[in-house]
Amino acid sequence: MAKKTQVSFRINGSAVDVLVEPRELLIHTLREKLAVTGPHIGCDTSHCGACTVDLDGVSVKSCTMLTVQCEASEILTIEGFAKGGQLHPLQEGFAAEHGLQCGFCTPGMITRAYRMLQENPSPTEEEIRYWMSGNICRCTGYQNIVKAIQYAAAKMRGEEVQSSHPLMAEAGV
Amino acid sequence: MPQDLDTLDRRTALEGIGCSRKRREDPRFLQGKGNYVDDIKLPGMLYGIMVRSPYAHAVVRSIDTAKAKALPGVHAVLTAEDLKPLKLHWMPTLAGDVQAVLADGKVSFQNQEVAFVVADDRYVAADAAELVEVEYEELPAVVDPFLALEPDAPVIRPDLDGKDVGAHGKRRHHNHIFNWQIGDKDKTDRAFDRAEVTVAQDMYYPRVHPCPLETCGAVASYDAIRGDLTVWITSQAPHVVRTVVGLLSSIPESKIRIISPDIGGGFGNKVGVYPGYVTAIVASIVLGRPVKWIESRSENLTTTAFARDYWMTGELAADKSGRISALRVNVTADHGAFDACADPTKWPAGMFHVCTGSYDIANAHVSVDGVYTNKFPGGVAYRCSFRVTEAVYLIERMIDVLAQKLGLDKAEIRRRNFIRHEQFPYHSPLGLEFDSGNYGPALEKVLKAVDYEGLRAEQAAKRADPDCPTLMGIGITTFTEIVGAGPSKNCDILGIGMFDSCEIRVHPDGSAIARMGSLSTGQAHQTTYAQIIASEAGIPASVIAVEEGDTSTAPYGLGTYGSRSTPVAGAAVARAARKIREKARKIAAHLLEVSPDDLAFDLDRFTVKGDPSRSKSIKEVCWAAYKNVPEGMEMGLEAVDYYDPPNFTFPFGAYLCVLDITKKTGETKVRRFYALDDCGTRINPMIIEGQIHGGLTEGFAVAMGQELPYDAQGNVLGGTLLDYFLPTAVETPHWETDFTVTPSPHHPIGAKGVAESPHVGSIPCFSNAVIDAFSHLGVTHMNMPYNSYRVWQQARALGL
Numbered sequence: 001m002a003k004k005t006q007v008s009f010r011i012n013g014s015a016v017d018v019l020v021e022p023r024e025l026l027i028h029t030l031r032e033k034l035a036v037t038g039p040h041i042g043c044d045t046s047h048c049g050a051c052t053v054d055l056d057g058v059s060v061k062s063c064t065m066l067t068v069q070c071e072a073s074e075i076l077t078i079e080g081f082a083k084g085g086q087l088h089p090l091q092e093g094f095a096a097e098h099g100l101q102c103g104f105c106t107p108g109m110i111t112r113a114y115r116m117l118q119e120n121p122s123p124t125e126e127e128i129r130y131w132m133s134g135n136i137c138r139c140t141g142y143q144n145i146v147k148a149i150q151y152a153a154a155k156m157r158g159e160e161v162q163s164s165h166p167l168m169a170e171a172g173v
Numbered sequence: 174m175p176q177d178l179d180t181l182d183r184r185t186a187l188e189g190i191g192c193s194r195k196r197r198e199d200p201r202f203l204q205g206k207g208n209y210v211d212d213i214k215l216p217g218m219l220y221g222i223m224v225r226s227p228y229a230h231a232v233v234r235s236i237d238t239a240k241a242k243a244l245p246g247v248h249a250v251l252t253a254e255d256l257k258p259l260k261l262h263w264m265p266t267l268a269g270d271v272q273a274v275l276a277d278g279k280v281s282f283q284n285q286e287v288a289f290v291v292a293d294d295r296y297v298a299a300d301a302a303e304l305v306e307v308e309y310e311e312l313p314a315v316v317d318p319f320l321a322l323e324p325d326a327p328v329i330r331p332d333l334d335g336k337d338v339g340a341h342g343k344r345r346h347h348n349h350i351f352n353w354q355i356g357d358k359d360k361t362d363r364a365f366d367r368a369e370v371t372v373a374q375d376m377y378y379p380r381v382h383p384c385p386l387e388t389c390g391a392v393a394s395y396d397a398i399r400g401d402l403t404v405w406i407t408s409q410a411p412h413v414v415r416t417v418v419g420l421l422s423s424i425p426e427s428k429i430r431i432i433s434p435d436i437g438g439g440f441g442n443k444v445g446v447y448p449g450y451v452t453a454i455v456a457s458i459v460l461g462r463p464v465k466w467i468e469s470r471s472e473n474l475t476t477t478a479f480a481r482d483y484w485m486t487g488e489l490a491a492d493k494s495g496r497i498s499a500l501r502v503n504v505t506a507d508h509g510a511f512d513a514c515a516d517p518t519k520w521p522a523g524m525f526h527v528c529t530g531s532y533d534i535a536n537a538h539v540s541v542d543g544v545y546t547n548k549f550p551g552g553v554a555y556r557c558s559f560r561v562t563e564a565v566y567l568i569e570r571m572i573d574v575l576a577q578k579l580g581l582d583k584a585e586i587r588r589r590n591f592i593r594h595e596q597f598p599y600h601s602p603l604g605l606e607f608d609s610g611n612y613g614p615a616l617e618k619v620l621k622a623v624d625y626e627g628l629r630a631e632q633a634a635k636r637a638d639p640d641c642p643t644l645m646g647i648g649i650t651t652f653t654e655i656v657g658a659g660p661s662k663n664c665d666i667l668g669i670g671m672f673d674s675c676e677i678r679v680h681p682d683g684s685a686i687a688r689m690g691s692l693s694t695g696q697a698h699q700t701t702y703a704q705i706i707a708s709e710a711g712i713p714a715s716v717i718a719v720e721e722g723d724t725s726t727a728p729y730g731l732g733t734y735g736s737r738s739t740p741v742a743g744a745a746v747a748r749a750a751r752k753i754r755e756k757a758r759k760i761a762a763h764l765l766e767v768s769p770d771d772l773a774f775d776l777d778r779f780t781v782k783g784d785p786s787r788s789k790s791i792k793e794v795c796w797a798a799y800k801n802v803p804e805g806m807e808m809g810l811e812a813v814d815y816y817d818p819p820n821f822t823f824p825f826g827a828y829l830c831v832l833d834i835t836k837k838t839g840e841t842k843v844r845r846f847y848a849l850d851d852c853g854t855r856i857n858p859m860i861i862e863g864q865i866h867g868g869l870t871e872g873f874a875v876a877m878g879q880e881l882p883y884d885a886q887g888n889v890l891g892g893t894l895l896d897y898f899l900p901t902a903v904e905t906p907h908w909e910t911d912f913t914v915t916p917s918p919h920h921p922i923g924a925k926g927v928a929e930s931p932h933v934g935s936i937p938c939f940s941n942a943v944i945d946a947f948s949h950l951g952v953t954h955m956n957m958p959y960n961s962y963r964v965w966q967q968a969r970a971l972g973l
Contacts, residue, residue, distance in 0.1 A: 021296065028295070037212040038205020040437065042386040043470040047894035050386055078205035091203040095195055098863045102695030103202025104209065104386045104437030129902040136894075138386045138438050139695045141866030142902040165193040165859035168185055 009073040011036065012080030018067065026062040026070060027051045030077065038078035038107040042136070049135030052108035053077050059115045061134070078107035081114070089155040090114055090148070096163040099148030101139035109135050113149045121157060123149070183776050188715060189708030190922065193859035197699040197719070207435040210390045213405050215463040218392065219248055221453055222298040223472065224288040224305045226280035229314035229547040229887020230327065233276050233287065233307060241290060241304040246297035248460055250305060251289040251452055253277045261455055264421055267445060267666060268521065269340025270350070270512035271332070272550060274448045280309070281329050281510035282549045283889050284475045289452035291464055314887030318484065318507040318544035321348040329510055329545040340512075341521040341543070350512050350543035355526045356603050361538040364499035368490030374574045377956045378563050379880040380482035380507070380548070382474050383555040384899060385694070387437020389477050390467035391450045393457040402458070403430045406450060409439045409692055410732025413666060415724045417446050418454065420667075433722035439694035440871065441553040444515045444734050447477050475892040478515075479548075479881060480555030482507040483563045487571040490536075495579050495586045499536040500529055502567060506543045506552070514543075514552030515734070516559045517664035517671065523559025524821070526603035527655040530568035531612045531825060532590040537602040547887045556871050556932040558656045558735035569650045569937035573944065574953050582629075583945070584620055587651045588613065598918070605655065607823045608925075611851070611915045615827040616651050619849050622911065623829050636949050642837065644968075648830040648942025652934040656926040657740025657822040666731060672817040673742035674728035675749040677706065679810035681799045683792035684716035687749070690730010691742035692721050696864065696928060698738060701856045702746050705922065709750035710757070711777040711791035728813060736824070736926035739856065740917075745816035747921040752812035756798070760810075761789040763803040822917045822925035826850040826934045830942040836973040839965025841877065841943065843906035848935065852927035853916045861927050862910055868931025869908050874900050875932075876939035878958045898958070947971065 004019045011034065018033050030036040030053070039062055042050035051062045054076040081088040090110045093099065100106040109132070116123065116131045123131065128146050137145060147164060155161045188194045201207055226233075238250035253275040256262035263271045276287045288305050292298035315321045315329070328334070328347050337344055341351035365371055391406040402424055408414045411431040419426040436443065453466040468477065483506055490499040506522065508514060516523040522541040529537050554560065576586040591612040592599045599607040619625075625647075632645045661670025674690040687706060691698060698721060703714035721727055730742060754774060761779040762769040765787055772779040780788040789797075798810040831845040848869060855861055878898025881891045891897045916923025936957075943959045944952055950971050955963070 023296065031212070032214070032294075035214075036205075037209075040209065040387065041211065041467075042388075042437075043894045045470070045894050047899070048386060048470075078203075082204055087203065094203055095199040098196070098859050100199065100202055101697070101863060101867060102386070102438040103198065103207045103435065106202050107205045110203070129905075133901040133903045136386065136899050136901060138384065138440070138871070138899065139867045140863060141868075141870035141908060142905050143866050143908055144863060145902065163195075165195075165862075167188070167192050167194065168181075169193060170191050170855060170858045 005068050007067055007071050009070045009075060011075045012077060020067045022066065022068050024067045026065040026067045029067040030062060036077050036079055040104050040107065042104065047136065049112060050105050050108045052111045052135060054111055054115055059112050076111070078111055081110065089152040093148040093151035093155065097144050097148040097151050098165060099140060099145045105135060105137045109137065109145060113152070117153055117156060121153060123153065187707045187713050187777055189704050190854065190856050192704060192857065194700055194704055194714060194857055196697045198697055209387055209435050209437050210392060210405050210407050211467050213392045215392065215394055218463040218465055219291050219293060219460065220295045220298045221289055221291045221456055221464050221466040222302045223286050223449060224290060224302045224307065225284040226276065226287050227283065228280060228309050228311050229283045230312040231280050231309040232312065233278055233280060234310055235308045236288060237306040238288065240306065241301040244297065244301045244304060246293040247290065247301045249291040249456055250301065251275065251456060256455060259455065261421060261451060264446065264451055266511060266513040268512040268514040268516060269518065272511035272513055274451045282547050283887055284472065284549065286448040289456065291456045291460065314547040316546050316548055316883040316885065316887050318505050318546055321544050321546050322346050329547060348545040350508055350545060351521050352540065352542050353521045354540045356538035357536065358538045361499050361501055361536040364536040365488065365490045365501065368498060369492045370578060371488060371490050372574050372578050373486065373488040374571060374954050375486050376570060376954055378481045378483040378485065378566060379957055380479050381555060381875055381879045382479050382881055382897065383440035383442040383553065384474060384897065385438030385440050385442050388468045388470060388473040389443060389447055389449065391453045392463055392465045393454040394463035395457040395461065397461050401428050401430065402454065403432065404454060405432045405434055407436055407443050408433045409443045409694060409734050411692060411722055411724050412690055412729045413732060414446060416667060416669065421451065430725045433692050436692065436694040440556045441480060441734055442478050443694065444553055445478050445513055470894060471892045474881065474897055475889045476549050478551035478553040479509065480551065480553050481563060485563065485567050487567045489571050489575045491575055493579065495575065495581045495589050497532060497534050497590050500534050502528060502539045504541040506541055507546050507548065508543050508552050509546060509548040509550040511550040512543060513550035515554060517658060517666065519663060523554065523561065524655045525560040525564045527561055527605060527653065528564035528568050529601050529603060530565065531592060531610065531651050531653045533592045533596065535602060539603065548883060554735055556868060557929045558654065558658060561654055562933045562936060565652045565654065565933045566937045569652055570940060570954065573941050577948055577953055583649050584616065584625060587616060587649065606820055607653065608820055608917050608919055609915050610653060610823060610825050611913065612651055612825060615825065615849050615851060615913050618911065618913065619827045619829050619847055623845065623847050628831060642835060644834040644836060644946040646832050646834065646942040646946030648938045648940065648945055650934050650938040650941060651827045653823050653825040654930050654933050655821045655823055656736035656929060657818055658735050658737055659821055660819060661817045669731065670817060671731045672815050673730040673737065673745050674815045675742060675745035676728045676813045677749045677753055677811065679712065679753060679795050681796050683712060683795040685712050686718045686720065687746065688720045688727045689742045689746065690728050691733045691738045694733060696738060697860050701860060702743065704856055705743060705746045706750040709747050710753045736929045739924045739926045740822045740920060741816060741818055743924055744818065744921045745814040748816060749812040749814035752814065753810060756810060757791060757794045759806065760794045760797050760802055764789050764797055764801065819919050822853065822920060824850065824852045824925040824927060824930050826930050828934050828938040830938045832942045832946065834946050834964055836968050839961040839968055841959055841961065841964055846906050847909045847911065848931060849911040849913065850927060850930050851913045851915050852930065853914065853920065853925035854923035855912065855914065856924060864928040865910050865931045866908050868928060869935045870900060870905050872932045872935030873906060873939065874898055876936050876957050876959060878960050880958050
């Protein structure tokens with residue numbers, strides 16, 4: 001067992017100190033030491049994006065980052081999105097457009113989409129599909145994820161939004 | 174239906190069947206508060222890792238665990254020798270075979286489980302796993318089921334030496350598992366002898382993997398003082414796991430609690446019981462501490478439950494007009510080193526005998542041989558009912574092969590052979606009773622929506638132009654699925670009938686809790702089951718809590734796979750809700766001082782027939798159930814239903830795919846995919862659409878890229894996401910969906926199940942489209958997957 005190192009960073013606005021081996025991956029520190037279990041582990045090879053976090057303004061796959069690299073960083077995870085009981089427009093959009101099913105990819109998806117919208121507030125469908133291609137979903141087929149991100153982008157631009165799945169469309173009304 | 178504003182308001186408030194109700198599951202998933210197995214952390218919890226075989230076939234000469242055990246932080250290293258005294262070194266499979274939990278003197282597939290290391294954390298466990306020294310003596314491996322049946326093929330299962338009869342009858346070779354036949358062979362052969370036209374086609378359905386984003390895992394916690402075992406597990410069927418664990422461990426089921434918390438996708442991968450679950454449980458019992466085991470992605474892709482791996486030969490007999498008289502099918506099924514297929518006990522090829530499809534074929538015969546090879550076990554239903562994807566693939570490909578032979582249009586040949594609406598319930602030549610269908614209108618609706626004639630004209634023009642850089646393919650499938658396993662007279666798993674269950678308790682304030690034996694892995698049962706109860710019992714869905722997955726609270730059920738939740742558990746939900754309604758009716762009659770027969774149920778209340786001003790709301794009745802019931806009636810408002818379905822359900826669909834292939838590169842671009850599904854009564858259109866999008870995308874993945882090939886030494890290729898194709902948002906086509914509604918006549922609310930149809934129906938549609946692109950050049954079949962390299966090879970072979 002290697003000697004442990006103290007690392008200090010901020011996560012979702014709170015300062016934390018952790019004691020880790022140099023080889024420890026950020027995803028393991030988050031999930032096992034800090035009880036931040038929103039980011040998930042879906043592969044071993046940085047393909048799936050379920051572990052995506054936002055680190056110093058960049059989307060990062062936290063399975064590919066050592067915790068000791070995070071000294072003095074500012075990390076945002078899905079746990080930091082809702083404020084004062086109010087869902088973030090992305091969270092609202094994913095619910096309104098049925099952009100999730102099993103929910104396993106969702107924290108990484110939303111975290112990645114957040115960074116994309118910071119950089120490109122009005123993405124086209126093609127841009128969304130390309131910029132989200134580091135995050136795999138096995139359930140939804142992406143079409144409703146695209147819609148969810150479009151919903152959030154519109155809301156964040158201050159536009160009127162509404163679900164494309166009206167409650168009573170087929171309910172004999 | 175016209176209705177007044179009050180009715181509309183009340184209907185909206187109920188959020189019953191037919192509403193696109195937003196999901197109850199979403200708030201926790203959207204805020205990172207899902208609770209998946211790997212999120213569970215218990216005081217004193219240890220971490221387990223498997224030591225696996227690098228060889229596909231080898232004798233295990235020795236295992237030296239001393240160095241691993243000496244590493245600080247290591248608590249145990251288990252091998253088969255440690256499990257033997259507990260008789261847990263082998264376990265039964267769902268298919269009536271046995272599987273080694275840890276290698277018992279021999280390994281029979283690459284990455285087979287050899288030892289289980291338990292340590293303080295995953296890093297120490299991984300270090301210790303490296304220190305376990307295993308001496309192997311390599312044996313020749315066989316990964317081809319036809320070579321496995323050669324007389325001098327290596328013996329894969331010496332433990333079966335001398336056993337000429339397996340769980341499914343006679344074995345004719347040391348690597349043979351079973352031969353299963355269904356249908357009238359003589360009649361079918363005679364129909365072929367008499368036929369004006371016959372066609373035959375070999376096709377291989379590659380070995381693939383469901384690959385849910387969450388891998389398999391478990392946290393086992395044994396309380397030695399109480400004698401209680403609790404296991405959090407990634408299982409689509411927690412009650413079945415409890416029964417298996419009880420059988421294996423001799424702990425009574427009353428002392429075992431299996432919890433499937435949130436599950437990150439299943440798609441068939443999480444039906445079986447895997448060695449890691451067993452070793453985690455044993456380690457917890459031995460060490461007296463909770464033990465977590467979570468497999469890596471590579472372990473998932475190479476050890477826990479493949480799907481397909483079917484070598485099929487189809488033959489059709491027909492007259493010159495294309496009217497089919499007989500179907501003959503021979504299958505060689507590669508089951509890997511242990512027969513761990515998930516199928517009802519009686520049917521070792523599952524419901525493959527739905528392979529006559531949507532077509533009225535008088536004669537059919539099917540023969541399936543199961544074979545052992547040095548590959549990992551499985552044979553699960555990847556987003557389909559048992560072996561139905563294979564069956565639908567076969568018939569939908571064969572119809573196209575026959576159309577090509579006769580020069581008939583691929584839509585027209587289907588029209589000529591459809592089972593007609595008036596023939597339902599339809600008795601298939603392979604013994605199934607198709608409950609309902611209306612295939613013709615579904616196909617015509619699709620053809621009209623895409624301007625089929627126009628597409629064929631465009632294709633003809635492109636074929637006529639030698640300078641056209643692309644080939645255009647049009648694929649059609651008009652498939653019928655069989656789901657909702659199933660009637661206990663035909664379907665059981667480990668001797669337990671495949672019923673499902675629901676228990677509803679209504680509280681005094683009019684809210685309710687419902688518990689089921691099924692298990693959502695993303696299908697939103699918490700949302701949709703509440704809609705069924707809302708419509709059937711008049712309780713708003715918003716105040717109905719739905720719970721599944723904890724065997725200590727949920728009634729026994731067989732779980733969720735094979736699209737059985739809505740057909741089986743959903744029926745139990747409807748029937749339990751009706752029992753609530755009928756008791757409520759009696760209480761309402763008592764309160765209104767009328768006879769129960771004088772009351773009409775009106776959405777959320779009972780009204781006196783002929784005097785609608787007199788009514789009692791369900792909410793009022795709920796309180797009265799705990800205070801003021803008719804004389805002789807028990808207090809409370811609860812119901813339980815165990816539903817044994819009288820038949821399967823048969824959802825169907827008509828799909829059409831248009832794609833363009835670049836001749837010089839083999840790149841294949843799906844231009845349009847139109848999917849019409851008929852799943853009977855539609856409970857939540859939004860969720861149905863989501864399931865269809867997902868199923869189409871998984872079908873696209875299988876057709877265009879997924880495979881788990883092996884080299885001759887038995888090394889599995891494709892065991893990481895580097896090699897195993899999971900489409901991203903970029904590759905995934907845009908989906909167009911449509912529907913018709915043909916209710917199931919035997920299901921309480923007419924629903925049939927939907928989530929698997931798009932997978933089952935789309936895969937042959939992609940195949941038919943790719944092959945259609947080459948069909949004018951004489952190509953009748955190409956095996957999947959259609960990655961650019963393989964499609965380019967085909968184009969090149971044709972000199973394009």
